[in-house]
Amino acid sequence: xxxxxxxxxxxxxxxxxxxxxxxxxxxxxxxxxxxxxxxxxxxxxxxxxxxxxxxxxxxxxxxxxxxxxxxxxxxxxxxxxxxxxxxxxxxxxxxxxxxxxxxxxxxxxxxxxxxxxxxxxxxxxxxxxxxxxxxxxxxxxxxxxxxxxxxxxxxxxxxxxxxxxxxxxxxxxxxxxxxxxxxxxxxxxxxxxxxxxxxxxxxxxxxxxxxxxxxxxxxxxxxxxxxxxxxxxxxxxxxxxxxxxxxxxxxxxxxxxxxxxxx
Amino acid sequence: xxxxxxxxxxxxxxxxxxxxxxxxxxxxxxxxxxxxxxxxxxxxxxxxxxxxxxxxxxxxxxxxxxxxxxxxxxxxxxxxxxxxxxxxxxxxxxxxxxxxxxxxxxxxxxxxxxxxxxxxxxxxxxxxxxxxxxxxxxxxxxxxxxxxxxxxxxxxxxxxxxxxxxxxxxxxxxxxxxxxxxxxxxxxxxxxxxxxxxxxxxxxxxxxxxxxxxxxxxxxxxxxxxxxxxxxxxxxxxxxxxxxxxxxxxxxxxxxxxxxxxxxxxxxxxxxxxxxxxxxxxxxxxxxxxxxxxxxxxxxxxxxxxxxxxxxxxxxxxxxxxxxxxxxxxxxxxxxxxxxxxxxxxxxxxxxxxxxxxxxxxxxxxxxxxxxxxxxxxxxxxxxxxxxxxxxxxxxxxxxxxxxxxxxxxxxxxxxxxxxxxxxxxxxxx
Ligand SMILES: Nc1ncnc2c1ncn2[C@@H]1O[C@H](COP(=O)(O)OP(=O)(O)O)[C@@H](O)[C@H]1O
Ligand SMILES: [Mg+2]
Numbered sequence: 001x002x003x004x005x006x007x008x009x010x011x012x013x014x015x016x017x018x019x020x021x022x023x024x025x026x027x028x029x030x031x032x033x034x035x036x037x038x039x040x041x042x043x044x045x046x047x048x049x050x051x052x053x054x055x056x057x058x059x060x061x062x063x064x065x066x067x068x069x070x071x072x073x074x075x076x077x078x079x080x081x082x083x084x085x086x087x088x089x090x091x092x093x094x095x096x097x098x099x100x101x102x103x104x105x106x107x108x109x110x111x112x113x114x115x116x117x118x119x120x121x122x123x124x125x126x127x128x129x130x131x132x133x134x135x136x137x138x139x140x141x142x143x144x145x146x147x148x149x150x151x152x153x154x155x156x157x158x159x160x161x162x163x164x165x166x167x168x169x170x171x172x173x174x175x176x177x178x179x180x181x182x183x184x185x186x187x188x189x190x191x192x193x194x195x196x197x198x199x200x201x202x203x204x205x206x207x208x209x210x211x212x213x214x215x216x217x218x219x220x221x222x223x224x225x226x227x228x229x230x231x232x233x234x235x236x237x238x239x240x241x242x243x244x245x246x247x248x249x250x251x252x253x254x255x256x257x258x259x260x261x262x263x
Numbered sequence: 264x265x266x267x268x269x270x271x272x273x274x275x276x277x278x279x280x281x282x283x284x285x286x287x288x289x290x291x292x293x294x295x296x297x298x299x300x301x302x303x304x305x306x307x308x309x310x311x312x313x314x315x316x317x318x319x320x321x322x323x324x325x326x327x328x329x330x331x332x333x334x335x336x337x338x339x340x341x342x343x344x345x346x347x348x349x350x351x352x353x354x355x356x357x358x359x360x361x362x363x364x365x366x367x368x369x370x371x372x373x374x375x376x377x378x379x380x381x382x383x384x385x386x387x388x389x390x391x392x393x394x395x396x397x398x399x400x401x402x403x404x405x406x407x408x409x410x411x412x413x414x415x416x417x418x419x420x421x422x423x424x425x426x427x428x429x430x431x432x433x434x435x436x437x438x439x440x441x442x443x444x445x446x447x448x449x450x451x452x453x454x455x456x457x458x459x460x461x462x463x464x465x466x467x468x469x470x471x472x473x474x475x476x477x478x479x480x481x482x483x484x485x486x487x488x489x490x491x492x493x494x495x496x497x498x499x500x501x502x503x504x505x506x507x508x509x510x511x512x513x514x515x516x517x518x519x520x521x522x523x524x525x526x527x528x529x530x531x532x533x534x535x536x537x538x539x540x541x542x543x544x545x546x547x548x549x550x551x552x553x554x555x556x557x558x559x560x561x562x563x564x565x566x567x568x569x570x571x572x573x574x575x576x577x578x579x580x581x582x583x584x585x586x587x588x589x590x591x592x593x594x595x596x597x598x599x600x601x602x603x604x605x606x607x608x609x610x611x612x613x614x615x616x617x618x619x620x621x622x623x624x625x626x627x628x629x630x631x632x633x634x635x636x637x638x639x640x641x642x643x644x645x646x647x648x649x650x651x652x653x654x655x656x657x658x659x660x661x662x663x664x665x666x667x668x669x670x671x672x673x674x675x676x677x678x679x680x681x682x683x684x685x686x687x688x689x690x691x692x693x
Contacts, residue, residue, distance in 0.1 A: 056442045077444040089436045093301060094492045103432050107443035112425055139490035159443070 001233060002030060003223035007070075009034040009163055009194040010055070015064035017047070017054045023062070023217075024050050030222040032196065032211060037189040039199040039209035039225075043238055046216040048198045049085060052165050056082050068163060078107060081161035083152050085168050091141050097151050098123055098136040104158035119158075126154040131180055146177035153181060163194040171200060182208055205229055266516040278515060284409045285507035285522065288468045291416035293481035293503030294423050295461040297496050298454060300482035302434045305475070306364040307346065311462045312474035313368050314345030316375025319396050320382060329393065331411035335463055338396075342459035345371050372471070399470030399523035412464040419457045419464075423496075430454055431492055468507075469523030476527045477503070484534040487541035506530045561594075561602045563632045563663055566611060568592050569621045570629030574688075579626050582618035630690045636662040637683035637690075638673050644684045645677065651684035 008031035015028040025047045032038050040048045053059050055066050057073050068076045081104075101123040102115050109115060115123075127133045130150040135143065143151065149169055156164060164185075170178045185195050189210075199205065205212060205225065212228040214220035214237040221228045221237075273279040299308050315338035322337025323329065345367050352363040382393060423430065432440045433450050441447045458478075465477045485498035510526030539547040568591035573579030585599050594602070603619060606612045611625030621629065639658040643649045649657075665673070674680075674692075683689055 058438055058441060077442070080442065082439060082442040084436065084438050088438060093435045094486065094490050094495050095431070095435060096491060099491070100435070103436070103439065106428060106432055106445065109428070111429065114428065
């Protein structure tokens with residue numbers, strides 16, 4: 001069940017990605033409509049983070065292409081916001097909450113320029129949105145997991161993007177933070193922004209998202225939640241049938257050839 | 264003293280140059296070192312500083328001169344190659360980062376020593392002084408050398424100033440930096456280049472072996488004093504400059520003392536001092552704080568014991584034998600001795616023969632602690648639904664941290680109660 005849409009916010013065409021010659025995503029082909037609040041669902045190691053990273057051009061593709069608003073990534077960077085997994089950075093870094101949030105403005109500022117008053121204002125109001133304005137001066141190491149996630153979201157909000165990619169924003173955060181974040185995402189979505197969220201918890205999928213991508217090394221399904229979030233498709237995503245695919249992946253790696261020849 | 268005056272009035276122009284040079288070199292290595300340090304690439308400094316040696320030798324062999332600019336170019340190139348080789352090893356083999364680092368370091372340094380030995384035995388007349396690179400010789404920082412190294416140090420500082428914001432983001436979250444469109448490859452190249460340059464110039468002062476310390480120690484020490492990168496750069500520069508001046512002074516006042524090793528020595532002392540005494544992170548400061556809290560707990564617990572016994576006696580100001588305080592709470596005799604002495608010194612209790620009696624202030628304080636203890640117990644049972652026989656331990660800690668504002672809010676929330684869950688009276692505030 002893979003539903004394609006006209007005039008999509010995100011188009012992924014025939015994408016194959018490998019680490020160390022071992023393919024972890026096979027021939028992913030999907031589109032997401034503008035304004036969707038979309039969840040990427042799949043078991044651990046399914047390649048969810050890899051999918052986001054390849055959309056963001058953080059890892060090389062074996063084959064296929066990605067388009068955002070029908071354009072190349074480089075032409076629309078200013079419209080894109082990325083919230084990496086919280087563990088991807090060292091929170092012991094010598095920076096305050098405000099420092100980190102201000103980083104969201106660096107692209108707008110350009111090289112050499114220092115953040116201006118307006119950037120500080122933007123950062124502070126983003127912090128207010130996520131309920132962290134009182135912590136602006138706090139060293140980031142002194143934050144709880146949930147607060148760190150809020151800071152990352154605030155940094156993304158300062159970018160005023162049109163499409164947001166969040167990698168596991170609910171992992172290891174408290175219930176209050178999860179609620180606050182999903183509310184912000186829903187608001188953004190109702191303003192017409194497109195939101196793509198890597199998500200873990202099957203319980204909340206139906207209340208959170210109106211579009212769902214089921215992924216496990218390959219694309220199992222992509223479409224409106226009511227069509228895709230079915231026991232049958234979930235069984236296909238989480239069931240044991242895919243061990244074959246990952247075993248073949250190992251073989252490809254050992255053989256030292258690429259899953260697909262570069263085009 | 265005389266030497267000190269002589270030194271700082273720069274009576275001899277040479278001193279001025281040496282001091283100026285060492286300060287500049289120290290600051291530029293300290294600033295660049297901050298980025299090396301926060302990127303957790305401390306070993307890279309070590310590799311580069313050893314890897315510049317073959318470059319210096321080859322450059323000398325090829326040109327036959329000791330022109331500092333030529334030597335710097337050679338050093339720069341071989342320093343860079345070592346980094347590229349190291350990255351290639353990590354990326355393309357199963358060798359881990361630490362092993363790759365060690366490999367690159369020893370191979371490059373080995374080749375460097377080999378070339379150096381060859382040059383020394385070749386009887387080339389102008390070779391003397393090349394080994395200052397091996398061990399450093401800040402006092403040799405004069406004339407064209409000083410000019411060359413100062414220019415580079417200034418370039419390094421300007422680049423950091425210009426790219427501060429980008430370097431910060433690339434160090435903290437390179438993936439995000441890439442996504443928002445920063446040219447991270449080029450930024451990394453610039454950062455690596457100035458690291459190599461800082462190392463090349465710093466070597467002039469302290470030599471190959473101690474260079475890594477010049478790079479990393481000021482940053483590591485500064486990190487103890489601040490949580491902000493901008494301040495860290497300033498503090499590290501200050502430490503570097505201080506070490507530079509001190510090293511130059513020591514070797515000036517005692518000519519047999521080398522400048523470079525003393526600079527590193529002083530930096531190490533600063534780092535050790537920071538490790539023990541920096542506010543918030545220093546070990547001694549933390550121990551001291553813990554000790555003070557322990558003492559506060561002991562004193563307040565003693566006053567609470569006085570108050571409770573007084574409550575039972577219906578007379579708060581009756582003399583109490585020290586040992587009787589143990590009825591209210593298990594104090595060790597050491598604690599009793601120390602605590603009572605301290606309370607006495609502070610005017611909370613007074614001595615009456617072999618016994619002790621509360622003062623008015625001691626009574627008030629004991630009453631407040633008891634009150635907070637009972638209020639908190641009540642709060643726990645009422646709002647957190649914890650069984651009354653389980654709340655005592657919690658309240659025992661919380662009673663010491665509740666502020667007067669919290670106290671008022673607690674009272675209000677509990678609707679000005681008079682009895683705790685064990686039906687003991689909650690003493691009134693006044
Ligand atoms: N940097 C990497 N190098 C090698 N393998 C990786 C790397 N990152 C992820 N993988 C592998 O790729 C697969 C997919 O990982 P990932 O995209 O992180 O999954 P998910 O986010 O769905 O849990 C996993 O098998 C993981 O082990
Ligand atoms: Mg992941």
